[in-house]
Amino acid sequence: MVNPVLLIAVPLGLAFAIPLFALFWKAAVKYIPPAALAFNLVVSLLLLPRVLENSVIVSIGGWQPPFCINLVAGPVGVLFSTIIALVGLLVSVYALDYIKEGATEKYHMLYLLLLTGATGVVLTGDIFNLFVFFEILCISSYSLVAYLREKSGIESAVKYLIQGAVGSSLLLIGIGLLYGLFGTLNMADIAQSIRSVSPISVFVPMVLIVAGLGVEAAIFPLNAWLPDAHSSAPSSISAILSGIAIEVGLYAVARVIFTIFGAQSFLTFLALLGILTLLVGEMCAFCQNNIKRMLAYSSIGQIGLILFALAIATSYGVTGGLFQLLSHTLAKALLFLATGYMIYQTGSMEISALEGMGKKMPLTCLAFTIGAFSLVGLPPFIGFPSKFLVVRAALVTKETIFIIFIGLALLGTVIEAAYFFRVVQVLYFKADMTNPGRKEAPFAALIPMFIFVILIVIVGIYPKLVTDVLNSAASELLSRTEYIKAVLGSIL
Amino acid sequence: MSFLNNYIYYIGAFGLILIGLYIILVKRNLIKVIVGLGIVDTGVNLFLISVGYITKGTAPIFSRPGIDSEDMVDPVPQALVLTAIVIGVAVLALALSLAIRLYQHYGTLNLRKIREQKW
Numbered sequence A: 001m002v003n004p005v006l007l008i009a010v011p012l013g014l015a016f017a018i019p020l021f022a023l024f025w026k027a028a029v030k031y032i033p034p035a036a037l038a039f040n041l042v043v044s045l046l047l048l049p050r051v052l053e054n055s056v057i058v059s060i061g062g063w064q065p066p067f068c069i070n071l072v073a074g075p076v077g078v079l080f081s082t083i084i085a086l087v088g089l090l091v092s093v094y095a096l097d098y099i100k101e102g103a104t105e106k107y108h109m110l111y112l113l114l115l116t117g118a119t120g121v122v123l124t125g126d127i128f129n130l131f132v133f134f135e136i137l138c139i140s141s142y143s144l145v146a147y148l149r150e151k152s153g154i155e156s157a158v159k160y161l162i163q164g165a166v167g168s169s170l171l172l173i174g175i176g177l178l179y180g181l182f183g184t185l186n187m188a189d190i191a192q193s194i195r196s197v198s199p200i201s202v203f204v205p206m207v208l209i210v211a212g213l214g215v216e217a218a219i220f221p222l223n224a225w226l227p228d229a230h231s232s233a234p235s236s237i238s239a240i241l242s243g244i245a246i247e248v249g250l251y252a253v254a255r256v257i258f259t260i261f262g263a264q265s266f267l268t269f270l271a272l273l274g275i276l277t278l279l280v281g282e283m284c285a286f287c288q289n290n291i292k293r294m295l296a297y298s299s300i301g302q303i304g305l306i307l308f309a310l311a312i313a314t315s316y317g318v319t320g321g322l323f324q325l326l327s328h329t330l331a332k333a334l335l336f337l338a339t340g341y342m343i344y345q346t347g348s349m350e351i352s353a354l355e356g357m358g359k360k361m362p363l364t365c366l367a368f369t370i371g372a373f374s375l376v377g378l379p380p381f382i383g384f385p386s387k388f389l390v391v392r393a394a395l396v397t398k399e400t401i402f403i404i405f406i407g408l409a410l411l412g413t414v415i416e417a418a419y420f421f422r423v424v425q426v427l428y429f430k431a432d433m434t435n436p437g438r439k440e441a442p443f444a445a446l447i448p449m450f451i452f453v454i455l456i457v458i459v460g461i462y463p464k465l466v467t468d469v470l471n472s473a474a475s476e477l478l479s480r481t482e483y484i485k486a487v488l489g490s491i492l
Numbered sequence B: 001m002s003f004l005n006n007y008i009y010y011i012g013a014f015g016l017i018l019i020g021l022y023i024i025l026v027k028r029n030l031i032k033v034i035v036g037l038g039i040v041d042t043g044v045n046l047f048l049i050s051v052g053y054i055t056k057g058t059a060p061i062f063s064r065p066g067i068d069s070e071d072m073v074d075p076v077p078q079a080l081v082l083t084a085i086v087i088g089v090a091v092l093a094l095a096l097s098l099a100i101r102l103y104q105h106y107g108t109l110n111l112r113k114i115r116e117q118k119w
Helices: A005-024 A026-053 A075-098 A104-123 A127-145 A151-182 A187-196 A199-217 A226-232 A235-261 A264-286 A291-312 A315-346 A362-376 A383-396 A400-429 A443-461 A464-478 A480-488 B002-026 B030-052 B076-106
Strands: A056-059 A070-073
Touching: A005 A026, A005 A104, A026 A056, A026 A075, A026 A104, A026 A464, A070 A075, A070 A104, A070 A480, A075 A104, A075 A235, A075 A315, A075 A443, A075 A464, A104 A127, A104 A235, A127 A151, A127 A187, A127 A199, A127 A226, A127 A235, A127 B076, A151 A187, A151 A199, A151 A226, A151 B002, A151 B030, A151 B076, A187 A235, A187 A480, A199 A235, A226 A235, A226 A291, A235 A264, A235 A291, A235 A315, A235 A464, A235 A480, A264 A291, A264 A400, A291 A315, A291 A383, A291 A400, A315 A362, A315 A383, A315 A443, A315 A464, A362 A383, A362 A400, A362 A443, A383 A400, A383 A443, A443 A464, A464 A480, B002 B030, B030 B076
Parallel strands: none
Antiparallel strands: A056 A070
């Protein structure tokens, strides 16, 4: 059996080995992140069939779960670690050629640390450990946003850092309050005894924790940093921030709400926040002229849709939410990667500057178009089954409020289609036909893009490939008692 | 008076947190905002310590005979605070180095004047 600890230990160790390695062989440093993430992908895929049967609990230090820091590799955790390793691997292959300027060894170290933090957040079963991994993720993304040392990057990194630091202080206060109430930091142990105190005394820590995590998850009133940070980071980092970092934040929110607090009455409010996030994101994206800002706002919109689907809290809803999360991760990472080389060629981020790119970079533009169509939800791509599941989940609840909300969400999808089709039109149909020279993105960038395209098409045509995993992940999130029994089973 | 005696650490902790948040929200100078972040961090750490503190308690060392477990201070929050301090130092150091870069680009640290990125 493979130990899930390796998923965290190997990339963490390699990340800190990178600066040492760079002392004597600098050129080889950039191959370390792909190697580490390929290892993670293999380990996650090996673990996946096992954890579908029952969760693997790892106790560190030889103590029984409530007294030690434990890892919970359940379906949700391993599903997320697979997604993180897959997207991280493809983006790191893309970065082999894309990242040339600056202190590249620092880029690769921070990149690996960011993904280690993300993997740690999804695997841990201890709430303070979750905070620590979250901080690893946040601190490395603050510095990666400022990697290019441009005016805009520094400015958005400062904004991101101030908001993120306040958010993590709120999270830590919430954790302190929980510890004061229950005297334990183990998530299953807290979940077990949460009913023993009055709901009002748990409400304050819950609000603090959700607000703290919500900053990173970019839930509506807390997402002012996102468009700046995602648009001024290097494109490979934007892909990771949009595809991994905010999803991990959402995972943490879902875990806290569903597993720790089991807060049913809070869910309608979260659904409302989700719809607000969706509408604000899509409407702001519609009026952008800068393509990376447009994609960043579109991420906000998608996060809103995922949050809404999770807040339905039926097994259809959570499955749909996780499916939408997977489809957003693949499509948005692809879009940012394709945009990266288009911007590199034109030297401008304005949408109007992309005129006629369909002739100059046909493959990159094809990848962009497929990503955009998938995000909008057109049939042969992964976006269609995921959005379909979300709509079905909202309709089968038969509650008026959810039906109104899903109507608004579909309105958001129409806006989304409008601005993505506008970009596709600029790419292909507004060309000056003066026989432009073809200048395609390099090979190392095209391969990851086309692996994304293939995944998007295959899962879109045959969604059964992933629905089993998503279903058991959804049932893990929804059944608190199973989770508690799995973690604390040995001492109950 | 006994209320003040019992809760003085909590009052101090939340006082520090609120002062820090006030500074972050109101001040225009980036360095002052970073100082505010530091004060919030200190407040949170004080709060965590006071969750586990017992008046006149001692360290939980079992090898010394004659100490009741009632008199022992909970060691877990102190371990948490050590970690939180390290994280806080990292964030503050990163913030200060970003402040240096920001000053090189804009020639000012006034956050109201740095507004290239907006919605």
